[in-house]
Amino acid sequence: MDLITVRELYKHSEEYLDKEITVGGWIRSLRDSKSFGFIVVSDGTCFQTLQIVYHDNLDNFTEVSRLNVGTAIIAKGTLVATPEAKQPFEIQALSITVEGASAPDYPLQKKRHSFEYLRTISHLRPRTNTFQAVFRVRSLIAYAIHQYFQEQDFVYVHTPLITGSDCEGAGEMFQVTTLDLSNVPRTADGQVDFSQDFFSKPTNLTVSGQLNVEGYAMAFRNVYTFGPTFRAENSNTARHAAEFWMIEPEMAFADLNDNMHLAEGMLKYVIQYVLDHAPEEMNFFNQFVDKGLLDRLHNVLGSEFGRITYTEAIALLEQHNNKFDYKVSWGCDLQTEHERFLTEQLFKKPVFVTDYPKEIKAFYMKLNPDNKTVAAVDCLVPGIGEIIGGSQREDDYDKLVARMREMGLSEEDYSFYLDLRKYGSTRHAGFGLGFERCVMYLTGMSNIRDVIPFPRTVNNCDL
Amino acid sequence: MDLITVRELYKHSEEYLDKEITVGGWIRSLRDSKSFGFIVVSDGTCFQTLQIVYHDNLDNFTEVSRLNVGTAIIAKGTLVATPEAKQPFEIQALSITVEGASAPDYPLQKKRHSFEYLRTISHLRPRTNTFQAVFRVRSLIAYAIHQYFQEQDFVYVHTPLITGSDCEGAGEMFQVTTLDLSNVPRTADGQVDFSQDFFSKPTNLTVSGQLNVEGYAMAFRNVYTFGPTFRAENSNTARHAAEFWMIEPEMAFADLNDNMHLAEGMLKYVIQYVLDHAPEEMNFFNQFVDKGLLDRLHNVLGSEFGRITYTEAIALLEQHNNKFDYKVSWGCDLQTEHERFLTEQLFKKPVFVTDYPKEIKAFYMKLNPDNKTVAAVDCLVPGIGEIIGGSQREDDYDKLVARMREMGLSEEDYSFYLDLRKYGSTRHAGFGLGFERCVMYLTGMSNIRDVIPFPRTVNNCDL
Numbered sequence: 070m071d072l073i074t075v076r077e078l079y080k081h082s083e084e085y086l087d088k089e090i091t092v093g094g095w096i097r098s099l100r101d102s103k104s105f106g107f108i109v110v111s112d113g114t115c116f117q118t119l120q121i122v123y124h125d126n127l128d129n130f131t132e133v134s135r136l137n138v139g140t141a142i143i144a145k146g147t148l149v150a151t152p153e154a155k156q157p158f159e160i161q162a163l164s165i166t167v168e169g170a171s172a173p174d175y176p177l178q179k180k181r182h183s184f185e186y187l188r189t190i191s192h193l194r195p196r197t198n199t200f201q202a203v204f205r206v207r208s209l210i211a212y213a214i215h216q217y218f219q220e221q222d223f224v225y226v227h228t229p230l231i232t233g234s235d236c237e238g239a240g241e242m243f244q245v246t247t248l249d250l251s252n253v254p255r256t257a258d259g260q261v262d263f264s265q266d267f268f269s270k271p272t273n274l275t276v277s278g279q280l281n282v283e284g285y286a287m288a289f290r291n292v293y294t295f296g297p298t299f300r301a302e303n304s305n306t307a308r309h310a311a312e313f314w315m316i317e318p319e320m321a322f323a324d325l326n327d328n329m330h331l332a333e334g335m336l337k338y339v340i341q342y343v344l345d346h347a348p349e350e351m352n353f354f355n356q357f358v359d360k361g362l363l364d365r366l367h368n369v370l371g372s373e374f375g376r377i378t379y380t381e382a383i384a385l386l387e388q389h390n391n392k393f394d395y396k397v398s399w400g401c402d403l404q405t406e407h408e409r410f411l412t413e414q415l416f417k418k419p420v421f422v423t424d425y426p427k428e429i430k431a432f433y434m435k436l437n438p439d440n441k442t443v444a445a446v447d448c449l450v451p452g453i454g455e456i457i458g459g460s461q462r463e464d465d466y467d468k469l470v471a472r473m474r475e476m477g478l479s480e481e482d483y484s485f486y487l488d489l490r491k492y493g494s495t496r497h498a499g500f501g502l503g504f505e506r507c508v509m510y511l512t513g514m515s516n517i518r519d520v521i522p523f524p525r526t527v528n529n530c531d532l
Numbered sequence: 533m534d535l536i537t538v539r540e541l542y543k544h545s546e547e548y549l550d551k552e553i554t555v556g557g558w559i560r561s562l563r564d565s566k567s568f569g570f571i572v573v574s575d576g577t578c579f580q581t582l583q584i585v586y587h588d589n590l591d592n593f594t595e596v597s598r599l600n601v602g603t604a605i606i607a608k609g610t611l612v613a614t615p616e617a618k619q620p621f622e623i624q625a626l627s628i629t630v631e632g633a634s635a636p637d638y639p640l641q642k643k644r645h646s647f648e649y650l651r652t653i654s655h656l657r658p659r660t661n662t663f664q665a666v667f668r669v670r671s672l673i674a675y676a677i678h679q680y681f682q683e684q685d686f687v688y689v690h691t692p693l694i695t696g697s698d699c700e701g702a703g704e705m706f707q708v709t710t711l712d713l714s715n716v717p718r719t720a721d722g723q724v725d726f727s728q729d730f731f732s733k734p735t736n737l738t739v740s741g742q743l744n745v746e747g748y749a750m751a752f753r754n755v756y757t758f759g760p761t762f763r764a765e766n767s768n769t770a771r772h773a774a775e776f777w778m779i780e781p782e783m784a785f786a787d788l789n790d791n792m793h794l795a796e797g798m799l800k801y802v803i804q805y806v807l808d809h810a811p812e813e814m815n816f817f818n819q820f821v822d823k824g825l826l827d828r829l830h831n832v833l834g835s836e837f838g839r840i841t842y843t844e845a846i847a848l849l850e851q852h853n854n855k856f857d858y859k860v861s862w863g864c865d866l867q868t869e870h871e872r873f874l875t876e877q878l879f880k881k882p883v884f885v886t887d888y889p890k891e892i893k894a895f896y897m898k899l900n901p902d903n904k905t906v907a908a909v910d911c912l913v914p915g916i917g918e919i920i921g922g923s924q925r926e927d928d929y930d931k932l933v934a935r936m937r938e939m940g941l942s943e944e945d946y947s948f949y950l951d952l953r954k955y956g957s958t959r960h961a962g963f964g965l966g967f968e969r970c971v972m973y974l975t976g977m978s979n980i981r982d983v984i985p986f987p988r989t990v991n992n993c994d995l
Contacts, residue, residue: 494632
């Protein structure tokens with residue numbers, strides 16, 4: 070259909086002023102009086118709405134005046150400038166056609182609805198201002214991430230979702246099966262007979278594509294994943310979802326410094342992209358969702374990220390132990406309260422914390438010469454805490470095997486991973502960015518359920 | 533690390549000629565003689581390799597001469613032009629450092645390996661010429677698709693992977709569960725007790741994001757998905773995988789013509805992008821994988837796609853029924869042999885087939901005024917057959933309910949989908965592109981296992 074979008078009107082209004090155009094959209098509000106009325110429509114192509122003025126010269130004037138919020142209409146009319154009004158222009162309607170009515174029980178009336186309520190109608194909530202903004206920005210962030218990596222010739226790799234292995238031994242995975250749950254087949258000795266399952270063995274949903282993508286870094290040098298990941302964690306918090314998206318870049322011939330450089334560049338690139346491409350949405354968040362948002366993001370763009378070792382961070386935090394629920398000491402994992410204190414109070418900007426005790430980090434991280442810490446890095450940002458976790462990987466075959474044995478991991482299960490250390494190993498590093506955390510960080514939204522189109526959490530898999 | 537990439541050398545060699553540079557990469561081949569040798573390395577950043585010449589003035593000359601294929605090295609030296617040689621330049625080495633050795637049993641020796649063998653080492657095969665080309669092109673296609681939609685302000689929507697519904701009633705889905713398979717809990721009446729499962733109900737892996745994304749089209753007008761999809765189909769063919777990626781655009785205020793326009797534009801855009809950004813890889817495919825590839829793709833770029841109704845197509849095909857294993861007649865589904873005959877023999881270019889009998893298409897497709905056919909469209913391309921399937925959607929509440937009842941679908945299960953016809957319905961249309969089929973089409977690769985980094989098929993979930 071040849072409809073002019075509202076986005077196009079805002080971009081090039083001069084081309085359309087005083088001309089007859091046709092637009093389509095959904096009614097956000099309608100005010101009618103005896104001989105004329107105003108309709109505000111959103112056509113979903115941009116955050117701004119469009120006002121349509123109609124008069125009783127329309128054949129269907131009475132019908133139009135009774136249209137409900139949510140109705141889809143097609144309006145033909147003349148675009149006229151409105152220098153006195155809030156909006157820069159409006160349409161003087163010549164005809165208004167109803168494309169699809171909106172039943173009287175339409176759940177999105179003009180009043181403000183709570184986020185909790187809107188979660189119960191996840192198929193309709195993108196029609197509200199807040200979720201228009203959230204999900205357009207989510208889309209832009211996703212694209213900006215691709216653009217950042219592709220401009221630097223990183224190869225995008227689709228790592229598998231269904232997996233026979235349990236990366237990081239993270240536990241709490243979803244099983245994938247085609248066995249009949251009401252009648253699970255058994256082997257002679259009473260075990261589940263996985264030979265009858267689709268893949269002839271137990272399989273799970275992935276918790277990370279990292280181990281797989283390392284193999285691709287050893288072929289393409291610079292690679293990244295961007296795909297869904299799953300955790301069957303029984304955590305009913307505002308920050309946990311059972312299904313979320315992750316970005317995991319991996320670079321060969323690269324160390325922890327290269328890793329931090331890439332991560333800092335990425336966050337700044339994405340922030341700049343969103344500020345450039347969704348200014349109205351970002352202003353909306355700043356005004357209605359999170360008052361300090363724009364200042365915080367501009368502050369990030371303008372500053373060099375801090376860098377501190379875990380050991381130094383602990384020394385600093387110990388001086389403030391009276392402020393924490395969990396007291397810190399060398400060897401403990403950092404809690405969100407510590408992370409936020411570091412980045413919000415001490416650094417007042419994003420900060421990289423490096424070189425954590427090996428005991429609290431994954432087996433594949435490179436052992437430092439002190440034999441106590443590993444070349445890990447977390448990036449902490451104000452308002453969130455940890456947003457990125459990464460490391461230089463252990464590239465030495467013998468050290469990796471030794472660490473796996475210490476941790477009771479089977480060399481056979483990881484033989485493909487060990488191969489990468491056997492055939493042309495190089496120093497290499499990478500990190501994981503939780504995509505939803507990134508969206509929360511850039512929008513100021515505080516519940517992960519409100520930045521995922523159809524969120525999956527404990528006991529919740531609607532629609 | 534400050535290494536110059538081979539891609540950068542090929543792009544701006546003039547900047548580096550006769551200068552001292554450092555490169556890193558993996559040895560593809562090594563020829564040594566008494567006092568000097570040649571090493572060909574790939575650094576993974578581009579298809580081309582780089583030749584390094586070294587002499588016995590190196591401290592580690594003997595060590596270097598014995599390096600195995602696959603070894604990771606860092607070489608410092610001077611880039612010199614080689615106007616007489618096949619390659620435009622080479623490096624005269626000043627030093628060569630071994631970053632990681634390659635064990636003698638390195639599985640990728642210089643000889644040619646079969647694709648079947650390479651599938652058994654999916655973590656190493658991206659180091660070969662063919663898979664370097666395939667997976668770089670796969671990455672470029674993915675990005676080109678995003679770029680195509682984002683340039684037109686389509687909103688990228690992540691539809692859920694874990695789902696409580698069975699879109700299209702496609703059957704053959706993977707179940708997702710955290711129940712203990714060796715001891716499945718039961719309710720009092722002996723049924724599986726899903727209240728103890730993670731989501732408190734049975735859940736599956738999605739077969740399509742379409743129904744969900746339609747809700748977003750009704751908010752943003754133009755949207756698309758790009759994510760994994762799953763089929764637990766017991767098909768051990770060269771075209772079926774259990775896990776694959778799909779692209780599903782959906783447009784509000786759009787009909788079947790808009791749909792075809794979008795699909796044709798997308799395919800041409802992606803082909804042009806890949807020809808522009810991976811000329812060496814595409815030449816390689818044309819030379820070694822599929823001889824007619826480039827001609828075919830250029831032909832697509834230069835031609836307007838054909839358009840024919842199903843009824844017309846059947847009339848044409850019936851004249852050639854002697855050539856088919858399955859004879860066609862009105863009402864039958866088109867098999868790959870028919871699709872390929874249409875596009876390869878009759879049209880000699882891509883063709884859209886529209887308006888299929890409602891009986892062989894999904895419940896949500898818009899009923900045509902003839903009450904016999906629906907506004908469906910398949911795009912058929914030479915060498916593949918169907919690459920895109922789409923439709924205008926039934927936007928009339930009553931007609932949709934009637935069709936669902938005919939097909940025995942529960943209105944309750946689809947109440948969210950029916951809501952979209954109740955509150956501001958508009959004509960809308962969309963399609964699905966199987967991403968792997970698209971990669972096969974653009975590379976000439978004939979087995980889907982060879983265009984997925986870690987393929988999942990019946991009985992196969994390695995790595």
